[in-house]
Amino acid sequence: MLSLAILLPVVGAILLLFIGNRDGAKDGLIRTITLAVSLVTFGVTLMLWAGFDQSPTAETFQFVERAPWIPAFGIEYSLGIDGLGLMLVVLTGFLTPIALLTSWESIETKVKEFSIFMLVLEAAMIGVFCALDLFLFYVFWDILLIPMYFLIGIWGYDQRIYAAVKFILYTMAGSVLMLVAIIGLSWMHHAATGEYSFDLMKLYALDIPYNTQWWFFLAFAVAFAIKVPLFPFHTWLPDAHVQAPTPGSVILAGVLLKMGGYGLIRFAFPLFPEAGVSFAPLIATLSVIAIIYGALVAMVQPDMKKLVAYSSVSHMGFVVLGITALNVQGVQGASYQMLAHGVSTGALFALVGMMSDRRHTRLISEYGGIKSVMPKLTAAFLVITLSSVGLPGMNGFVGEFLIMLGAFKWDPRLVVGAGLGVILSAVYMLWMFQRVFYGPVTNDHNKGLPDLSFREWAIIAPLAAMAIVMGVFPNAFLKPMEPAVTSIVQRIQSHTSATAHLSAPDSTRSHPPSPGPTAPAGYGGASPLTPASTRSHLFAPVGGAN
C-alpha cells in the first residue's frame, strides 16, 4: 500500500512524459491527468487511514514493507507508518490536489514540466514520511529538493533565482550534516554488531555514548531546524515563499516544513535521547523566540505573502516548543499543530494566490475594501484567518493549547513567552484583514474583481471545512497519533528518567490530586525498547565525531 502511494504519482509523472505538448496544446489534458493522479493518491492515503489499526494492541508501525536494496551496506527499501506518519501522509495526499488546483490559472507556461515536478514532489514527500530506513529517508529528503528548487526557480516571481538558490543552499547545508550523522550511525551499528544497518529500529536500539550523541543530535537538529524553520535559520523561508508560485507555497508551507518537525520527533530526539534532553532547553528557548519574533516581524510586513511566511515561523515555533516538552501533550500538540498549520497556512497561501492572480500584486496597500467586491472570498479568508489565530473550536486552538499544556508542565516560563504569540497572531492577522478587506474601495483596479470561481471554491471549501472539523472533532486526528507519540515519548523518558528535565513537573508540584500519568500498555510491536542501562560500553572510535 505504501509503495502504491509513492509509485502512483511517479507513474503519473512518467505517463506525462509521453504526452507531447507543443505550445501548450495539451495543457488541459495534462492538468486533468495530474489532478486525477493526485486524487487517486489521496484516495490511497485515505484507505491507509481506514485500514490503520488503532486498537491498543496494534503494531506501532503498520503497512510495513521490506526489501533489500544495497545489502553490502545494510540499506533496505523499508517502509512503514505509525499514526504520526499516517496523518502526515494523509495531509500530503489532501494538499497536493489542492495545490494543483491553485496552479490551473497561475501556472501558464511549461505546464507539463510543472505537473511532473509536482507529482515527483508528492511521491518524495510521502516517501519521507514512510521511510523506516535512514538512508532511504535521506534519499527521499534530498530528492524533493530538486522539484521544489525548480518550482521556485522556473515558475516563481521576480527574484526567483535568488530565492531558489537560497532555499537549496540552506537546506543542503543542513542535510549534508545529517548525512554525515546517518553514516556515522550506521558505522556505529557496524562497530557494535558487525554489520551495517540503516534500519531505524536497529539504530534506535543502539547505545550511543553521550559525546557522540551530542554531535549527532546537533547534526540532525540543525538539518530539521532549518527545515522547520527555527529561528535563526528561518531567513530562507520568506524569500522562498514570496518568490514561489502559489502551488509551491502551498506545498512548502503545508507539507515541507512539517518534515522538520517530523524529523525531530521521529529521529533526532528518540535516536539521541540524552543529548536531546540536554539540548531541549536551548531549542525550546529558540522556539519561543521564533514565536514572538516571527509574529512581530509578520506584523509589520507590507506584503501579504511575506506576512503569512513569517506567521509560519511563529506557528512552527509552537510545533518545536511542543516537541521539546518531551511529554505526550506537548508532542501530540506539536503533531496536531503540524496538521492544523498545513491546512490553515496552505489555505492562506491559496487565498493570497487567488488575489494575486487577479491583481498581480500582494502588497496590502494595493487592496482595501475587498469585502464589498468579493464577499465570498472575504468570508473564506475570514474563516481561515480565525483558524490561523487559533480561535477555540477551530483547528489552530487544539494544537496550541496542547503544546502550551505540555510546555507548561515542563517549564511555565516558556509558556509565558509563547503565549504572547496568541495575542500577536490576532494583531497581525486582523490588521492585515482590516487593511485588505474593510473600508471603502479606494483603488480603481479593485473595482469589479470577480468573486470566487467554481475552481476556487473547490480549493478553499475543503480547507475551510477541515479547519472547522479539526477544531470540533480533534480526537479523530489525535487518537491515531497517540500510540506513536506515546511510544516515542516513553522511549526518550526511559533513557533519561534520571534527568531533571523530565521529572521536573512531578518534583516541583507534588500536590496535584489528579491521577498520575496513565501508563499505556502494549505499544511493543515492532520497536524493540531497550533502554540503555549502562554507559560503560564504548564503541569503536567514530570518525569525524569529535
Place this chain on the structure above:
Amino acid sequence: MLALIPLLPFAGFLVNVTMGKRLPKSVSGGVACAVMVASFLVAASQVWALVGMAPESRQITQTLYTWITAGDFSLDLAFRLDALSAVMILVITGIGSLIHIYSTAYMHEETDPEYARYFSYLNLFVFFMLLLVLGSNVLVMFVGWEGVGLCSYLLIGYYFVKKSASDAANKAFIVNRVGDYAFILGSLLMVVTLGSLDFVTIATAAKSLPPEVTFGTISLITLLLFIGATGKSAQIPLYVWLPDAMEGPTPVSALIHAATMVTAGVYMIGRLAPVFELAPITLMIVAVIGAATALFAGTIGLVQNDIKRVLAYSTVSQLGYMFLAMGMGAFGAGIFHLYTHAFFKACLFLGSGAVIHALHGEQDIRKMGGLAKHLPITYWTFLIASIAIAGIPPLAGFFSKDEILFETFRHGHQILWVVGVLTSLLTATYMFRLVFLTFHGEERFSVQGAQVHGAGVPGAGGHGAHGHAGAEHPAPVHGAPMHHAPAHGHGHGIHLHDAPPAMATALIVLAIGSVVAGWIGIPHALGGHNALGTWLEPAFTYANCGTPVTTGELAGFAIQNCEPGQDVALASMTQVATQAPETPAARPGPAPSDLIGVTDEVVEEHVDETALELTLMGISTLIAFAGIGLAAFLWLKNRHIPEQLATQFAGVHRLLLNKYYVDEIYDAAIVQPLKSVSTEGLWRGMDVKVVDGAVNAAGYVVGGLAAGLRLLQTGSVKTYAAGTFLGVVAILAYYLWR
C-alpha cells in the same frame, strides 16, 4: 435537550449564512427570531425542570463526546445547567429574543444580504454565549468566551466600510486577546495544579489543597483568570475597547455590550466561586479594581456627548459594581446586579437606538432635546430604565445595587463603600443628564438625516459609508413632513416617528422588567426572602457537597479570609449535608453538628445587620435622589452652570472628555514602540542585516573557495576519470590497511 438551547441559534446562523442572500428580510429575520424564541422556550422548560429538583441536586449535565484527549489529559464537550447558568440562559435567550425582535425593525433598511449577515452574526453570538454559560469545563467556556469575542468583532465592524468601525472591531478583539492570554495561562496552571478543568472537579480539588498551595498558586490562578475577565468585562486596565465598540449597530450594543457578553467575566468568577473563595488576595484585587472602574468610568460618563458612549461608560461602571460584589465574596449580589442590569441597560440602549433611529443617525446629545413629546414610548421606557439604574426603590437597580453596597459595608470595607456610594451619585447624575439633555429642554435637533438617507440607501456597497446608515428609515415610512423640511435648523413642528411596533414591544417589556426584575431579590430586611440569592447559593458552593472541609485549619482559613462566603457557604452546607451530585469522588458531607454553633452566631448578627442594612438603604436612596436633583438643577434649570464649570475647570473637563488620555497612553507606550521595534529592529535589522548578512557572508566565503575549486572542474572527462580512479584507490587502501 440541553444541547438544543445553543444549537437552535446555531441552526439559525447556518440558515442565514448559507441561504441568507436569497431570502427576503421577513424570512431571514423571522428565522433568526424564531430560533431565539424556541431556544428561550427550551431554556425555560429546562430551568423549570431544575426548579422541580431538590435545591442541592439542581444540576442537569449532558455530555456530547470527548473533545480533546492527550495522554492523561482528557476533556469532554459537555453542558451543565445549574442554578447559576439557569439565570444566565434565561437572560441570554429572553433578552436576546427581545433584541432580535427589535432588530427586525431597527435594521429594516439594510439590503437583504446585509440583513441576513446581521442576523447570522447575532444568532452565532447567542450560540457562543450559551456555550460560554453552559460549558461544564473551563475550555468549553473558553470556546464560548472567544466565540462571543469573535461575534463582537464582527458586529462592531458591521459597518465595515467605516474605518472607525473596523478599528474598533480590531481593538475589541486584540484587547480581549490580551485578557485571554492570561486566561489561558490561568487555565494551564489550573490543569497542572488541580488536575482538571471540569468545574465540579475543580471545586472539589481546590478545597482539598493544602493552604500553602492555595495561598500562592490559587491566588495566581484566580488572578490570571481575573485578568481575562478585565478584558471581556471591560475593567481597568482593559476596558478601553468597550466605548469604541459603540460603532456597532445599537441593538448589538444592547445585547452584547450591555446585557450579556460583557458580563461573562462576572459569570466566570461566579462559576469558579469555590476557587476564588480560596484566594482572598485576588478577591481583594477584584473588589478594588471593580470599585475603581465603577468610579473612573462614572466620571468619564458625566461629560460625554455621544448618547451611546454615555451608556457605554455607564456599563463599564455598572460592571465595576458587579466585580465589587464578586470581590466581596457576595457572588449572589453580583449575579443579581448582572441580571437586573441586563434589563435596564438593554432598555436604555434600545431606547437610545429608538432616538437615533428617529433622528436618522444623530448620536450627539447636544443636538437633541425636547424629544419627550415626539417619542413618548421611547421617553417613558427610557425614563423608567434610568430610574432603575439610578437606584430608586422599588425598581430593579435599587435592590441589586443596594445588596452590593450593603455587603461591602458589612465586610468592613468602608472606603470601597464610599466609592460605591459616590458612583451611585454619579450614576444618577449622568443618567439624568442624559435624560434631560435628550428628552427635555429646547429642541436642538435638525432633520438633515432626511437628505442623508436619500443618498445612502440605494448606493451599492456604500451602506455604512456614513455613520449609522442602519438607523435610517426608508423614505416611505417618514411621511410627508420630513421631506418638506430637509434642512431646517431646528425641528419645531416636525413629526418624528416613535419606535415602530417591534421596537416598542421590546422597549415596553424591558421597561416592565426594569421595574419588577428586582422583586425576586428583595432582602430580608425589607420583609422579602431574597429568593434569587437562595436559589443561587448551591451554585457557588456545590463543591462543598462533595467534600468535607477536611482540615480544621483550612476551614478556618477559608472562613477567616472569606467572610463573604461564610453565611452563604454555611447555610448551604447545612441544607445540603451529604448530597453529592455527580462527583465520582463523593465523600460524606460535613457533620451538621459542627456547623450549628456557627450558624446561630450568624443569625444573631443578622438582627443587628437589619438595622444597618435599612440605614444604608436610606442613605443610598437619598444619594440617588440627590443625583437626580443635581442633574435637574444643572441640565434642566441652569444649563449655563455646567458650561461655566467646563470653562472654569477646563483642564479637568478636557481630561474627562478625552477619557484620561488612556488610549493615547496605550498607543504611545505599547503600540508604536512595538511597531517600530518590529520594523527597524527585528525585520530590517535582525533579519535582513544580521542573519541574512551572516548567510550572505558565508555565501561569499564559499563562493571564494568555489572559485578555487573551479580550477579542478576542467570539463575534461579524462581528468574526472583519473580523479575517480584515485578516489577508489584511496578508499580501497583505507579498507585494506585500517
